[in-house]
Amino acid sequence: QLQLQESGPGLVKPSETLSLTCTVSGGSISGNDYYWAWIRQPPGKGLEWIGQMSHIKNAYSNPSLKSRITISVDTSKNQFSLQLSSVTAADTAIYYCARRAGSSSSRWFDPWGQGTLVTVSS
Amino acid sequence: QSVLTQPPSASGTPGQRVTISCSGSTSNIGSHTVDWYQQLPGAAPKLLIFSNNQRPSGVPDRFSGSKSGTSASLAISGLQSEDEADYYCSTRDDSLNGVVFGGGTKLIVL
Numbered sequence: 001q002l003q004l005q006e007s008g009p010g011l012v013k014p015s016e017t018l019s020l021t022c023t024v025s026g027g028s029i030s031g032n033d034y035y036w037a038w039i040r041q042p043p044g045k046g047l048e049w050i051g052q053m054s055h056i057k058n059a060y061s062n063p064s065l066k067s068r069i070t071i072s073v074d075t076s077k078n079q080f081s082l083q084l085s086s087v088t089a090a091d092t093a094i095y096y097c098a099r100r101a102g103s104s105s106s107r108w109f110d111p112w113g114q115g116t117l118v119t120v121s122s
Numbered sequence: 123q124s125v126l127t128q129p130p131s132a133s134g135t136p137g138q139r140v141t142i143s144c145s146g147s148t149s150n151i152g153s154h155t156v157d158w159y160q161q162l163p164g165a166a167p168k169l170l171i172f173s174n175n176q177r178p179s180g181v182p183d184r185f186s187g188s189k190s191g192t193s194a195s196l197a198i199s200g201l202q203s204e205d206e207a208d209y210y211c212s213t214r215d216d217s218l219n220g221v222v223f224g225g226g227t228k229l230i231v232l
Contacts, residue, residue, distance in 0.1 A: 037221075039167075046124065047159075047167065047210055049221040060220055096166055100221075108157040108172040109212070115166050 022097030144211030
């Protein structure tokens with residue numbers, strides 16, 4: 001079955017850029033009408049949608065983060081990535097990648113990666 | 123402050139039926155389907171209900187979802203100790219042109 005795995009540094013300095021990669025296995029990132037998404041969860045808090053991109057590069061992102069976000073999809077590696085610039089302590093969170101499945105009339109996140117904790121600290 | 127409003131906590135005893143509400147507006151729940159996610163302690167969220175009331179394969183039929191107007195609900199019948207988790211509702215929002223989550227509800231099985 002489809003599995004997603006996040007990878008990247010667990011510690012990022014303030015003002016620097018957070019970079020994470022999600023590797024998709026058990027299926028292709030291409031084809032179908034899916035999006036590939038990033039969601040985060042600050043310690044002890046709720047979920048926040050960051051953004052998503054399809055394999056044909058249609059992208060949507062959270063307006064509150066839009067100016068700092070870059071999401072990309074690499075179909076040759078079956079991976080997608082997140083870059084979040086100018087990070088502060090408020091960006092400390094568990095970052096999850098997920099497939100945005102379904103179709104234009106109804107979509108949902110399934111499956112999810114296990115998540116990776118990113119701490120912003122000097 | 124989440125766009126979708128959920129009660130912070132809910133509780134029940136084993137065997138009971140509990141419901142968790144999710145309140146939104148015409149730009150989100152009123153216009154789009156709702157999903158529910160279960161997050162067990164220390165784990166990633168897992169899809170529980172999609173398209174308002176559909177269960178993915180493997181989710182027990184004790185879990186059910188419904189939607190009416192600008193509100194949605196998750197019902198859990200025959201409550202079990204392993205249902206103790208955080209539950210989140212989610213949908214699209216036209217004003218934000220994106221996806222929104224509720225603040226989450228911590229379910230405690232007494």
